[in-house]
Amino acid sequence: MIELRGRQRPGRARIPLVLALLCATSGAVADCATFTIIGDRIEFPLAGIEGDAEAGARVAQDRQRGDCVICHQLPLPNDRFHGNLGPDLTTVGARLSAAQIRLRVAANRQLNQESIMPDYCLSGDRHRVAPAHRDRPLLTAREIEDLVVWLSTLGNPETQP
């Protein structure tokens, strides 16, 4: 097991497969929380927070916050414009567990460095970040947990509200 601490990021040359299998990542101080990756999952809720599904739906739609609809189709009927750079998430809860969703929202590029989906919980190693956003992760631990709970309900017969 490799431990990555602080601002350290896996080098570009390392293939994502190995990373996801071997590493447990501790987020940097400025990241939204400290977490451990095992396989393709973050098992435990960030900062031990219990998310709220309704709040998650709002974060996904909010242009200043998650703005996930910019890239994904989501069941948000009040929003006419959904992007398609990423996969359709309307039934994502049926194919991924909460722990898998958590890693994809918090630190997706640990799975695939080339992916365009940003790491929402990390903040280090970025080029020319605008001053107002410097050294800040895109979302808070609470917002990510809200998203995880909401997304887990989508297409999932057990948790569908």
Add this chain to the structure above:
Amino acid sequence: MIRSVVMLLPLLLAGIAHAEPSSDARVSGYHGLGDELRALQDDDFANPGMLWVDRGLRAWETPAGAEGRSCRDCHGNPESLRGLAARLPRWNAEMERLEDLDGLLRSCISERQRAAPPEFESDALLALATLVAHQSRGLPLAVDVDGPARAAFEAGRASFQRRRGQLDLSCADCHDRYAGARLRGETISAGMINGFPLYRLTWETLGSRQRMIRWCNQAVRAEPFEPDSADALALELYLAWRARGLALESPAIRR
């Protein structure tokens, strides 16, 4: 461990399936407009960008500065500058730096006309720039990236590829890999700059190439370039080369 490999495989494949490289697809943003907007661009009497051409023509004729001279006094008709905008930015050997259309107009106004140069992105500068770019309408973009401009060109290419901003995305991520995909309601184009200065409905006004670069930088929460800086001009040179051969359309219409 084997279980994990099996589990990850579909994931990696999903990543590949969603990256649709369309590199070197030199397609003008004109093709992404609907019929209505295309017709608007093509009709000089309806195209709102032509207002800037008209204003530019008035400024062209108006004497100004310490010498009381107009652009016409030195250059004659604006048609005399046909071809110029298609070759910019270019290397200025005397200044040992790149200059683009806006920079060239500003130095001509301050050095030859001896008047105060209009601010970047001001209506006065956009009007002259659109007038001059319009003279090259239909000509293929053809910038010189060899010789002394080479280093800046390479820097511009690297800048295009480099991820940046809080969202950590590069120009190439959107305009090479995901051109044609939808970002909310907007279809991402190949990011060609042959239409500038152009009228964007989103802005409800006309803007320069550099305004577009600034807009895209802000979209990924990156720090915009200083106006007229080496970084800004290097990226503009690369973009002009990337659009090489496409017909200049100024004033184009874009969403």
